[in-house]
Amino acid sequence: MTTAPQPKMFPVSWDQFHRDARALAWRLSGQGHWDAIVAITRGGLVPAAIAARELDIRIIETVCVASYHDYKNQGELAVLKTVAPHLVELAGGDGAGVLIIDDLVDTGKTARVVREMMPKAHFATVYAKPQGRPMVDTFVTEVSQDTWIYFPWDMGLTFQPPIREGGA
Numbered sequence: 001m002t003t004a005p006q007p008k009m010f011p012v013s014w015d016q017f018h019r020d021a022r023a024l025a026w027r028l029s030g031q032g033h034w035d036a037i038v039a040i041t042r043g044g045l046v047p048a049a050i051a052a053r054e055l056d057i058r059i060i061e062t063v064c065v066a067s068y069h070d071y072k073n074q075g076e077l078a079v080l081k082t083v084a085p086h087l088v089e090l091a092g093g094d095g096a097g098v099l100i101i102d103d104l105v106d107t108g109k110t111a112r113v114v115r116e117m118m119p120k121a122h123f124a125t126v127y128a129k130p131q132g133r134p135m136v137d138t139f140v141t142e143v144s145q146d147t148w149i150y151f152p153w154d155m156g157l158t159f160q161p162p163i164r165e166g167g168a
């Protein structure tokens, strides 16, 4: 499946991502206590590390999902690794006491699949688009559906041509 055209760009620096992920941890800190984090790879690994540090959570598990196989185009969603049985037992089989973290929710497809694995878990993302927003319990910043978020790990510094030479 090819997503709708996304003319708006939302580039996020490492600094801003750190601030936003910390803001997510602040919001979460007022909402309860969690025994473990499940990070949705790969994008959820970075905010999960920041939240784990802020909330003093030391049990970190992954669920490995791929859905955007090439840049901006969503393909078949593939669950490459589920949650370890040990963690499922720890969470009473339904995700109670577990915090699921991802970088963003877009269509909500990834979130839906992971939520089904742990229905009682708390689902948190740093960014949310309107279509996926109902799938998330806590997030920090909402962007419009036609915005593409550029994460710092996907970008690098490049030369900008001077404005008079046609640069923007």
Ligand SMILES: O=P(O)(O)OC[C@H]1O[C@H](OP(=O)(O)OP(=O)(O)O)[C@H](O)[C@@H]1O
Residues within 6 Å of the ligand: 040, 041, 042, 043, 044, 065, 066, 067, 068, 069, 074, 102, 103, 104, 105, 106, 107, 108, 109, 110, 111, 132
């Ligand atoms: O709400 P959705 O439409 O399902 O999209 C959101 C998901 O898409 C991205 O992951 P992606 O599959 O690109 O893998 P990655 O985290 O390894 O980059 C992002 O990190 C979310 O996990």
Ligand code: HPA
Residues within 6 Å of the ligand: 068, 104, 106, 147, 148, 149, 150, 151
């Ligand atoms: O806006 C986005 N940015 C980066 N990865 C994504 N995966 C789904 N939507 C996005």
Ligand SMILES: [Mg+2]
Residues within 6 Å of the ligand: 040, 041, 042, 043, 044, 065, 102
């Ligand atoms: Mg992802």
